[in-house]
Amino acid sequence: MEELKQKLKQQIIEALNLQDTKPEDIDDNAALFGDGLGLDSIDSLELMVLLERQYGIKVEDPREGRKILASVQSMAEFIQSKQTA
């Protein structure tokens, strides 16, 4: 899980071109949207694309997406649950 979260942080930084942000700057449980990393709705679409391209996981229900993309922790848990399913 730790390894997955580190990898995910790096992938988020690259996909969203978060200049001046390092993986260690992103707290596992910090909100990705709003007050946390300050991402917006287009970023959420890009993160959906990231999940599909990098992990082969398609999020069908947008309401589900809101919970999945809440934090790095929730994204990693979702990926792991899909990989072990």
Added chain:
Amino acid sequence: MSNNRCYIQGSAAISAQPTFEGDFFSLPMIVTEANNLVAVEPDYKAFIPPNSLRRMSRLLKMGLTAALKAVQNSGQPSPDVIITGTGKGSLSDTEKFIRDIVEYQERALNPTPFIQSTYNSVNGLIALQQKSTGYNNTFVHRGFSFENALLDSMLQLAEGEVKRTLTGCFEEMTAEHFYIKSRIGFWKEADTGNAQLFDRNTPGSISGEGSTFFMLGDERTENTEACIKGMKMLYKPSAEALERGLKDFLDKHDVGIGDIDLVISGRNGDANTDHYYRILFSANCPATPEVPFKQLCGEHDTAGAFAVWLAAQILKQQQLPVSLQAFVANPPKAFRRILIYNHFIGEQHTFFLLEHV
């Protein structure tokens, strides 16, 4: 189009020369050995918040920054309308999106390159930054793109419904597009560079890119640089139609060729199309000093806007930039009127007339 109430209240140009931040008038020309002139990009962080900057492609950054700087230089509040022209829009985003379609077999496509590949994305960003909810339009007409944006602006100012229009253009060159254009003979075969552009009588030119913006208004202000008296577009004219077009244009503005202090020409070293300039100048204004401008900015669909910016700066500063002085043996004592003649690949021809204010 005739209008004596179109003042350049402020402008900004990002080009292959130090036109945005450097002292363009006193610095020598930035020289390239290759056949493509690359824009000197400014520090965008001074104009665009980092969180917005991270998603923007190169062209969006250039367009938005030039637009914001033009507004800033005018000292005026937000424009009433935003009107731009571009020949190709964001090529890098378009190419990325198309590559993704192929690579990911039309699935899992990233939305950002698609959004930014649309021609009017720069306008949208400017409007968001300026909180401008007025008329907003982008013209995409190859070598008449900027010209149509300017025409629209002049018409709106003439109608009196708007006081200020933000008018400009943006163009970028990518390796892919340079290659495609080289296949159809746009560029010189041998590496020529801009310093030798006029030395070789061979087909093709050198490519360029950049973004130029003007805050245009119906009133002369403290910061006003020049007045755009008029513009005329001619599509694929014959030699006779071109000469007649120039005469009609000058007559319409009650100006004789002797009243023109300087001609800025779009000749670009292309042996296939530079004859238009020779025809026009040798027959109609052999004694008027002439300076070319495409060795500075390269050939591109909206290069005419750079010439307008250049003319405005010469009229404002009442001198020629160092990079152009070698072209004029006896410069005029004063620059009152400048005529610009430019064409794009021999198809879209434009005259502009600018006056000192």
